[in-house]
Amino acid sequence: MLISTLSGPVEVSVSSGRLNCSSKMPDSSSSSAAPSTTAKRACDACHRRKVKCIGDGTRPCKNCTSAGLTCTYNAIPQKKGPKGSRAKVISELRETQRQSQLAAKRFDVDSPPHSPARLRQVGLLSMKMMTTCVDYFFANLYPTQPILHRQKVGEVIGQMEQNVEAYCLVVSLCAYMMIQPNMVVPPDAFEGLETPPQPSLQLGHALLQEALRVRRGHNYIENPSIWSVITSFFFFGSYFCLDRHNTAWFHLREATTLAQIMGMHDESSYQTSDLVENSRRRRLYWLLFVTERAYALQQHKPLTLHATINLPTMDEDPAETVELNGFIHLVHLFRPFDDTFVGLWNKARVGCTTEWLARLQQQLTDALPQYLQCTESQAVDLRCSQQWLRTMVWQLSISHGFLSSAAADNAMSFKYPIEISRDLVHSASQFSQQSMEVHGVGLIEKLFDVACTLTDVMSVIPQDQYTFDFGPRDYLNQLTTLISTLRGGQQRYMPLLMQKINDSMPNTGYALPAIPPSLRSEEVYDGSHSSAPTSHDSTPFGSPLSAGAQPFAGYGEFPVTSAIQYPQTTEAGPTSNEIDYITARSHSLATRQTKFETCG
Numbered sequence: 001m002l003i004s005t006l007s008g009p010v011e012v013s014v015s016s017g018r019l020n021c022s023s024k025m026p027d028s029s030s031s032s033a034a035p036s037t038t039a040k041r042a043c044d045a046c047h048r049r050k051v052k053c054i055g056d057g058t059r060p061c062k063n064c065t066s067a068g069l070t071c072t073y074n075a076i077p078q079k080k081g082p083k084g085s086r087a088k089v090i091s092e093l094r095e096t097q098r099q100s101q102l103a104a105k106r107f108d109v110d111s112p113p114h115s116p117a118r119l120r121q122v123g124l125l126s127m128k129m130m131t132t133c134v135d136y137f138f139a140n141l142y143p144t145q146p147i148l149h150r151q152k153v154g155e156v157i158g159q160m161e162q163n164v165e166a167y168c169l170v171v172s173l174c175a176y177m178m179i180q181p182n183m184v185v186p187p188d189a190f191e192g193l194e195t196p197p198q199p200s201l202q203l204g205h206a207l208l209q210e211a212l213r214v215r216r217g218h219n220y221i222e223n224p225s226i227w228s229v230i231t232s233f234f235f236f237g238s239y240f241c242l243d244r245h246n247t248a249w250f251h252l253r254e255a256t257t258l259a260q261i262m263g264m265h266d267e268s269s270y271q272t273s274d275l276v277e278n279s280r281r282r283r284l285y286w287l288l289f290v291t292e293r294a295y296a297l298q299q300h301k302p303l304t305l306h307a308t309i310n311l312p313t314m315d316e317d318p319a320e321t322v323e324l325n326g327f328i329h330l331v332h333l334f335r336p337f338d339d340t341f342v343g344l345w346n347k348a349r350v351g352c353t354t355e356w357l358a359r360l361q362q363q364l365t366d367a368l369p370q371y372l373q374c375t376e377s378q379a380v381d382l383r384c385s386q387q388w389l390r391t392m393v394w395q396l397s398i399s400h401g402f403l404s405s406a407a408a409d410n411a412m413s414f415k416y417p418i419e420i421s422r423d424l425v426h427s428a429s430q431f432s433q434q435s436m437e438v439h440g441v442g443l444i445e446k447l448f449d450v451a452c453t454l455t456d457v458m459s460v461i462p463q464d465q466y467t468f469d470f471g472p473r474d475y476l477n478q479l480t481t482l483i484s485t486l487r488g489g490q491q492r493y494m495p496l497l498m499q500k501i502n503d504s505m506p507n508t509g510y511a512l513p514a515i516p517p518s519l520r521s522e523e524v525y526d527g528s529h530s531s532a533p534t535s536h537d538s539t540p541f542g543s544p545l546s547a548g549a550q551p552f553a554g555y556g557e558f559p560v561t562s563a564i565q566y567p568q569t570t571e572a573g574p575t576s577n578e579i580d581y582i583t584a585r586s587h588s589l590a591t592r593q594t595k596f597e598t599c600g
Contacts, residue, residue, distance in 0.1 A: 041053075044074055124194075129189040129193075130174060133173060142322060143323070146322060147230060147283050156227070176204075176237050179200075179242065182440075211231070221261075228258050229255050229259050229262070235251035236252040236255060241441050249301060252292060256305055259305075264282075264285040265306070270309070275316060290331060296342050322375070325378075333368075341360075357402060358412055368386055377435050377438055381439060387450060391450050418472045425479065428478075437486055444486055447482060448483060454472060
């Protein structure tokens with residue numbers, strides 16, 4: 001029979017009046033004869049405790065049974081010595097065996113489980129739901145996040161029953177689609193599931209928790225794969241949209257760390273024969289590069305990734321059908337925002353100069369061509385990010401006291417946010433509402449930051465000079481209308497923006513812009529937009545589009561909702577006190593946490 005031991009089982013049998021053990025035993029023990037009813041040699045525990053071993057060698061002895069110990073015969077007989085405390089010996093034996101069992105359990109955890117079937121929640125996902133989410137990703141988000149391969153994703157879905165990483169990747173992808181762009185799940189996707197039809201955000205949150213729960217039982221850190229990195233990125237995107245910024249930052253840092261463990265920051269790691277995986281790994285690194293820099297500016301965090309590998313090209317995947325120009329333009333936009341800028345932004349570095357900031361502003365202005373040969377969703381991300389980054393550089397300039405009302409370079413003047421807002425409003429007039437909403441609250445937050453900065457400037461500059469021309473009041477009206485129209489903006493950002501306007505310009509009497517009733521369905525989680533796929537055809541963006549619902553359809557006439565009544569001032573420019581006031585208020589991102597906590 002088998003008797004379990006500290007180091008492994010020992011086979012014990014009784015025949016011809018002898019006790020035979022398969023493991024190596026000293027000659028003295030193997031040569032001693034014993035009757036079949038009593039073992040001449042005491043078991044290890046009884047020998048250690050110096051008590052009589054009551055057993056026949058075929059079953060655990062009575063002492064071990066009563067003490068809850070494993071009965072073994074492994075110890076080599078030692079010379080007799082002074083007797084110790086039996087209770088102490090029992091405690092030591094129990095602790096030794098407990099440590100052995102814990103070590104075995106740790107080994108089991110470190111060994112990658114190949115089947116998530118025993119861990120996953122049954123009846124949460126259907127094949128229809130998975131294919132809908134995958135189709136939505138490739139139709140709407142893939143141009144700006146080209147990190148998956150459709151055929152490979154199909155293979156991953158086929159491995160979900162046997163592979164934990166495959167299961168977590170697909171579930172996190174579905175959660176991400178339902179939380180960020182708030183994809184509408186068709187009713188037939190719930191057929192055959194135990195889960196009743198529910199709003200996208202609610203279901204997305206349940207899927208997010210499911211992926212996290214299953215992943216906790218799997219060691220994905222020691223030997224991560226590209227699936228591991230993408231899963232962490234989807235976790236980040238989901239928590240960012242849920243306004244859980246500490247958790248979002250944790251998963252973004254987790255994704256960048258896993259990428260570095262895999263050597264994705266090293267160009268030599270891409271010298272393999274798998275062209276598809278190489279291309280997705282390279283794009284994933286640059287997507288993390290851009291995302292980390294944007295989030296570092298929004299949340300005042302440090303950087304971990306740097307421009308250490310080559311940019312992606314169409315040659316890496318000859319079968320690619322989506323234009324990558326937009327994605328590469330996005331990398332170029334964020335590339336100047338390195339450790340130097342982020343260190344200055346976070347007040348961890350000194351040495352900023354007017355000339356350096358002016359060059360950076362010019363670099364951002366020239367970064368994008370007038371006509372972008374890319375998809376509409378790429379163009380939305382590029383144009384809005386460009387104006388937002390110009391605002392960030394202007395805020396850094398004013399925080400260092402480099403701005404002047406008489407500056408020769410408009411980028412170093414107090415009125416520069418008016419120009420930024422003008423360009424942003426003009427760009428936004430070209431895009432459909434759906435192409436903007438697929439970017440989630442990240443896009444709305446950038447619009448919000450530009451609007452807040454414009455509000456600070458408007459509070460200290462004269463308004464009568466814009467009486468007969470489009471001016472800052474029109475740009476602010478358009479931005480507030482856009483924010484209130486986009487899903488996610490009305491509830492979270494509009495109250496903050498209204499408070500900002502009323503605090504900065506208390507005599508305006510500004511009210512919330514009215515929005516169509518069809519757009520109020522966000523109050524029950526879902527947007528009213530369609531989840532139908534959009535075209536990937538590249539379009540030159542430089543003039544208004546002819547198709548799609550456009551928030552600023554009448555841009556030339558500037559339709560205004562709940563127009564602001566601005567106080568009229570007659571000064572030629574901001575006074576020194578007003579300059580101090582705008583300097584103190586304009587660095588809006590520095591107090592981001594405070595203003596969001598105020599919103600509750």
